Amino acid sequence: MGGGVTTVMIRRLTFEDLETVVAMEAANRPAPWTETVFRDELAAENRIYLAADQDGVVGWGGLMLVGDEAHVTNLLVDPEWRRRGIGLELMLALIEAAVSEGARHLTLEVRSTNEEARRLYARLGLAPVGVRRGYYGDDDALILWVHDIDVDVYRERLEGLR
Numbered sequence: 001m002g003g004g005v006t007t008v009m010i011r012r013l014t015f016e017d018l019e020t021v022v023a024m025e026a027a028n029r030p031a032p033w034t035e036t037v038f039r040d041e042l043a044a045e046n047r048i049y050l051a052a053d054q055d056g057v058v059g060w061g062g063l064m065l066v067g068d069e070a071h072v073t074n075l076l077v078d079p080e081w082r083r084r085g086i087g088l089e090l091m092l093a094l095i096e097a098a099v100s101e102g103a104r105h106l107t108l109e110v111r112s113t114n115e116e117a118r119r120l121y122a123r124l125g126l127a128p129v130g131v132r133r134g135y136y137g138d139d140d141a142l143i144l145w146v147h148d149i150d151v152d153v154y155r156e157r158l159e160g161l162r
């Protein structure tokens with residue numbers, strides 16, 4: 001599959017997508033979420049799960065809203081579809097949806113060795129504020145935050161990424 005800019009449709013992730021999602025998750029993560037976890041997440045209050053759709057799901061991302069904070073819970077793009085801006089599109093759509101639900105701050109944990117994800121998150125202004133040593137067993141978790149995601153200056157920053 002060649003490179004190049006891809007236009008994907010970003011839409012809500014649904015229960016019908018889970019067969020694809022669970023298989024993709026299992027194939028691409030050291031500690032994959034099970035179908036039960038995805039089902040519980042999709043059914044839970046205060047969650048937003050979005051799919052990137054290109055004749056089927058090629059990626060997804062999700063977050064949990066807690067007060068005025070949005071916590072990213074999961075983000076994955078099919079390896080065949082990476083480096084085309086889909087991860088960025090998913091994060092931008094998640095942030096927009098979170099802000100429209102009243103979120104003002106965004107946080108997540110990422111493996112310290114996950115360079116691809118860290119570069120994507122840095123582009124979005126997410127900065128490390130702490131480390132959870134051994135959080136993933138074989139790796140540390142970096143705790144990233146970006147504050148004031150609801151203000152115009154941040155919105156303008158995101159528009160500059162597209």
Ligand SMILES: CC(C)(COP(=O)(O)OP(=O)(O)OC[C@H]1O[C@@H](n2cnc3c(N)ncnc32)[C@H](O)[C@@H]1OP(=O)(O)O)[C@@H](O)C(=O)NCCC(=O)NCCS
Nearest residue numbers: 004005075076077082083084085086087088114116117119
């Ligand atoms: C992290 C992850 C979601 C990024 O997804 P992605 O779709 O590849 O992300 P993007 O395409 O938006 O950005 C990735 C890179 O592609 C580049 N890119 C974007 N569009 C491009 C294009 N049209 N042509 C070439 N490169 C492009 C970006 O500049 C970026 O490069 P950089 O990392 O060197 O700065 C993906 O690598 C993944 O699923 N990893 C495994 C799961 C994971 O780590 N999840 C996050 C932690 S929970």
